[in-house]
Amino acid sequence: MDEWYLHLLHPQDDQGKRRTALLQAAFDVIAESGFEGLRTRSVAQRAGINIATLHYYFASKQDLIEGLALFIGAKFVTLHGPAPKPSGFPALDRLRQEFSDVRYYLQRQPKMLLVIQEFTLRGKRDPEVQKVVNQMNYYWRQSIGKMVAQGVREGTFRDDIAPPEMLNMLMSILGGTAVVPHDQLGSIERNTEAWILTEKVKKRLKKQKGAKRERA
Amino acid sequence: MDEWYLHLLHPQDDQGKRRTALLQAAFDVIAESGFEGLRTRSVAQRAGINIATLHYYFASKQDLIEGLALFIGAKFVTLHGPAPKPSGFPALDRLRQEFSDVRYYLQRQPKMLLVIQEFTLRGKRDPEVQKVVNQMNYYWRQSIGKMVAQGVREGTFRDDIAPPEMLNMLMSILGGTAVVPHDQLGSIERNTEAWILTEKVKKRLKKQKGAKRERA
DNA sequence: CAAGGCTTCAATCATTTGATTGAATGGGGA
DNA sequence: TCCCCATTCAATCAAATGATTGAAGCCTTG
Numbered sequence: 307m308d309e310w311y312l313h314l315l316h317p318q319d320d321q322g323k324r325r326t327a328l329l330q331a332a333f334d335v336i337a338e339s340g341f342e343g344l345r346t347r348s349v350a351q352r353a354g355i356n357i358a359t360l361h362y363y364f365a366s367k368q369d370l371i372e373g374l375a376l377f378i379g380a381k382f383v384t385l386h387g388p389a390p391k392p393s394g395f396p397a398l399d400r401l402r403q404e405f406s407d408v409r410y411y412l413q414r415q416p417k418m419l420l421v422i423q424e425f426t427l428r429g430k431r432d433p434e435v436q437k438v439v440n441q442m443n444y445y446w447r448q449s450i451g452k453m454v455a456q457g458v459r460e461g462t463f464r465d466d467i468a469p470p471e472m473l474n475m476l477m478s479i480l481g482g483t484a485v486v487p488h489d490q491l492g493s494i495e496r497n498t499e500a501w502i503l504t505e506k507v508k509k510r511l512k513k514q515k516g517a518k519r520e521r522a
Numbered sequence: 523m524d525e526w527y528l529h530l531l532h533p534q535d536d537q538g539k540r541r542t543a544l545l546q547a548a549f550d551v552i553a554e555s556g557f558e559g560l561r562t563r564s565v566a567q568r569a570g571i572n573i574a575t576l577h578y579y580f581a582s583k584q585d586l587i588e589g590l591a592l593f594i595g596a597k598f599v600t601l602h603g604p605a606p607k608p609s610g611f612p613a614l615d616r617l618r619q620e621f622s623d624v625r626y627y628l629q630r631q632p633k634m635l636l637v638i639q640e641f642t643l644r645g646k647r648d649p650e651v652q653k654v655v656n657q658m659n660y661y662w663r664q665s666i667g668k669m670v671a672q673g674v675r676e677g678t679f680r681d682d683i684a685p686p687e688m689l690n691m692l693m694s695i696l697g698g699t700a701v702v703p704h705d706q707l708g709s710i711e712r713n714t715e716a717w718i719l720t721e722k723v724k725k726r727l728k729k730q731k732g733a734k735r736e737r738a
Numbered sequence: 739c740a741a742g743g744c745t746t747c748a749a750t751c752a753t754t755t756g757a758t759t760g761a762a763t764g765g766g767g768a
Numbered sequence: 769t770c771c772c773c774a775t776t777c778a779a780t781c782a783a784a785t786g787a788t789t790g791a792a793g794c795c796t797t798g
Contacts, residue, residue, distance in 0.1 A: 359775075
């Protein structure tokens with residue numbers, strides 16, 4: 307996924323802004339009523355625009371949906387939770403960033419999560435949408451794959467598990483957080499760290515923590 | 523979740539059979555086109571029944587959907603993958619049964635998985651559907667919770683992780699398998715066992731495996 | 739056989755929905 | 769100023785859609 311699409315998020319001209327307003331309206335409608343309740347009329351009304359004008363910007367409903375898919379894809383790669391405090395282990399920081407992102411989506415962007423799920427389902431019967439969904443998944447998997455490689459190389463992550471297997475486990479754990487009560491995310495994060503970090507790093511972290519408590 | 527609803531799956535009389543045929547047809551339509559494409563006409567046609575007759579069995583489309591939710595809830599608790607070979611550790615067998623179930627759904631019942639996801643999304647805006655979805659999740663979580671308790675009690679599962687936390691991890695791992703390439707499920711199962719089993723049990727299993735290889 | 743009620747169906751209704759049309763609007767350039 | 773063209777809109781169309789109606793079919797019971 308390249309970055310050519312960023313203009314979608316920050317349109318320059320009036321034309322782009324109206325397009326974006328329509329996409330945002332479509333996003334809201336889907337978040338509220340799902341694809342099941344997506345009506346071109348509702349989208350136009352919510353954007354304060356005539357239906358015919360909507361069809362000026364998007365030839366058909368399908369066009370609107372595909373435009374929204376790209377819009378969401380662009381947002382997905384730029385939305386992040388707050389960065390964790392540096393721990394001295396870059397790969398661990400990246401892992402914590404992943405959990406921070408999940409937390410951010412669950413708590414601050416639940417609509418985004420909903421709409422992504424709607425698109426994931428629609429992708430099963432809509433090849434154009436599927437493309438974008440696949441890109442998002444690929445991007446995410448790739449990013450976690452790099453983190454695993456770095457963690458093992460650095461000695462932050464244990465090396466007795468083959469990196470692709472470690473990647474699978476992380477994908478499953480992170481992806482599954484959606485089915486777990488939201489207030490249990492901390493528990494999952496802690497246990498994931500306990501599972502993935504080497505003993506040496508865990509000891510080092512414990513020492514740091516002890517020193518911090520000392521100072522306080 | 524009780525078992526009073528089993529009549530939904532094995533109707534006795536003609537009336538029940540026609541009802542079930544309609545539900546099955548609705549299930550198929552949703553699997554193919556989602557709620558987005560659910561039309562009473564398609565359902566009736568697929569069941570080879572007149573639309574008015576559909577409305578005789580289900581007063582409204584909403585009625586049909588709620589009926590289908592119960593139907594799926596009933597199927598959910600009865601569908602299982604093949605039972606694993608007994609390992610000598612009951613809790614481990616239950617864990618393997620869980621993975622067997624996931625594998626079964628992914629490979630043999632992908633439609634069921636799709637439709638459950640559709641209902642999960644719809645539940646967000648439909649309280650009646652939400653009830654059934656919640657029941658299914660509760661049932662599943664409960665079942666895994668019992669397994670964890672048994673595993674720790676037996677000494678099959680490690681005891682240095684609080685059972686509720688172990689439950690969270692398992693839910694996340696199992697729930698996340700949907701986002702991982704299906705052929706990686708074996709890798710996840712192996713690593714989950716490696717994570718959850720006590721050293722003693724792992725050694726015992728390795729010895730069994732060695733003996734088996736000896737005999738061969 | 740006749741009565742009564744459960745079940746089915748073709749036909750129809752009112753509304754919703756995606757899309758189009760042709761006229762109006764308004765700003766920029768010659 | 770006048771023209772051009774991109775943009776916007778009220779009005780409208782044809783098809784789709786959830787639901788209803790009234791007649792007919794069929795089985796059980798007396």
